[in-house]
Amino acid sequence: MIKEQRFDFILNELKVHEQVMYEQLALALDVSEDTIRRDIEHLYRNGLLSKIRGGAILLSKNPLTFHDRTAFLTEEKDIIALKAQQFVKNGNTIFMDGGTTICAISSRFPADIQLRVVTNNQALIEVLAKFKHIEIIGLGGVYDRNTATLTGGATCKEAEKYIADVYLMGTCGVDDKLGVTATWETDANVKRSMLGNARKVVALSNHGHLGHVEAFKVCGMRDVHALITNLDANHPDLNSFRNLGVQIV
Known part of the structure; x- marks a missing residue:
C-alpha cells in the first residue's frame, strides 16, 4: 500500500472511531510503528489530525480526502x-x-x-x-x-x-x-x-x-x-x- 493510501486509511479510521493508535494501525496496514508514526506526523503537519501519546485523535471533520487537499x-x-x-x-x-x-x-x-x-x-x-x-x-x-x-x-x-x-x-x-x-x-x-x-x-x-x-x-x-x-x-x-x-x- 502506497503512503497516500495509508493516509486515507488513517483518516477514514479517525472518521469512524475518532481515535487511532500506532499499534492498531501498524497491525491493520502490516507496516512498522515507525512508518505509522511518520504518517501521523505528516498528517498532523497538514492539519488533518491531532497527535496524542501513542496515536492520534480527530481534529475536525472534513469531506476532502488527502489527495484532494494536497492538490x-x-x-x-x-x-x-x-x-x-x-x-x-x-x-x-x-x-x-x-x-x-x-x-x-x-x-x-x-x-x-x-x-x-x-x-x-x-x-x-x-x-x-x-x-x-x-x-x-x-x-x-x-x-x-x-x-x-x-x-x-x-x-x-x-x-x-x-x-x-x-x-x-x-x-x-x-x-x-x-x-x-x-x-x-x-x-x-x-x-x-x-x-x-x-x-x-x-x-x-x-x-x-x-x-x-x-x-x-x-x-x-x-x-x-x-x-x-x-x-x-x-x-x-x-x-x-x-x-x-x-x-x-
Whole structure:
C-alpha cells in the first residue's frame, strides 16, 4: 500500500472511531510503528489530525480526502489558508475569486459549515461541491484560460447582485503605495465588482507578490481591511503596510 493510501486509511479510521493508535494501525496496514508514526506526523503537519501519546485523535471533520487537499496545499498556501479561517463565519455570504490559494482556503472549511459562496472560480466549485451545507453561486461569463475563471461584463453584473460579508481576494501584486493590481484586465474588473459589494475585503498574498505591481489597478490599500500573507505578521517585509490602516495577519 502506497503512503497516500495509508493516509486515507488513517483518516477514514479517525472518521469512524475518532481515535487511532500506532499499534492498531501498524497491525491493520502490516507496516512498522515507525512508518505509522511518520504518517501521523505528516498528517498532523497538514492539519488533518491531532497527535496524542501513542496515536492520534480527530481534529475536525472534513469531506476532502488527502489527495484532494494536497492538490491545492503547498506550505505557503496552507499558512494563508489557515490564517484566513478566522474571517469565515457560519452563515456568511462570501465572495471568492480565482486562484489555487482560494481553493486551499476552502479545503480547510469544517464539513458542517454553512455558507453562501459566490464565485467565478471553476476549480473552487468542484471543491465546494463536497460540502453539503455550502450554497454555491457560480457566476456566468466568458471562460478565461489565463486565470481559469469566468470573466466579462456578465460576470461583473452578476457579482453586483450580491452583498458579501467577506471578500477573500486573490492577488497578483500588492504594493503599499499602488495597492492591489492584477495581470489581466478582465480579472481586475471582476475583482472591483466583488470589492464594491463586500463589507470586508481580505487580500491574500504570498511573499513573492508583496511590493510587486501588475498592469491593472484593482484598488488602493485603503480599500483593504486585512492582508494575509505566508509571513509572520511581524516580518520586516510587511513594515511598509503597517501604517495604512490594514490588519496584517
